Amino acid sequence: MLENVKMRAGTGRPHPMSKTERKRHQTILESMEADLAGRLGNRDGIAIEKSADPLDEVQFAGERELAIRGLDRESNMLRRVRAALERLGGGVYGACLRCEEQISPKRLAAAPWSVYCLKCQEAADRHEFEVVEAPDSFLIDVA
């Protein structure tokens, strides 16, 4: 499986995305990164609140739980955005990690952190292959 990925990554198909296009995605991703990093830096929202009232305690615990889940989602997103920026730097941005086809511009516009084309994403959603959650390892393979 890994061997396979390495081999295909080595074929290095030239990237058809234009410089302007890449620049545009970079700007979008960088502003997303700044936004997410800023929000993740501010964790006051999950300060542990204490109350003498046990009912309040339950409510606080619920709110904390929600805040933590939100942070989880955002830090996942931040990781994806950063990985996308790395792929931009590495010149492999916009190519599907699985089949190396170009991810459609429409899909990239809607989700600039996408690592799979629609077809592969659908296959991933059906658990047809092991999803690369931290695509940084892909770069290590290429290098």
Ligand SMILES: [Zn+2]
């Ligand atoms: Zn694909």
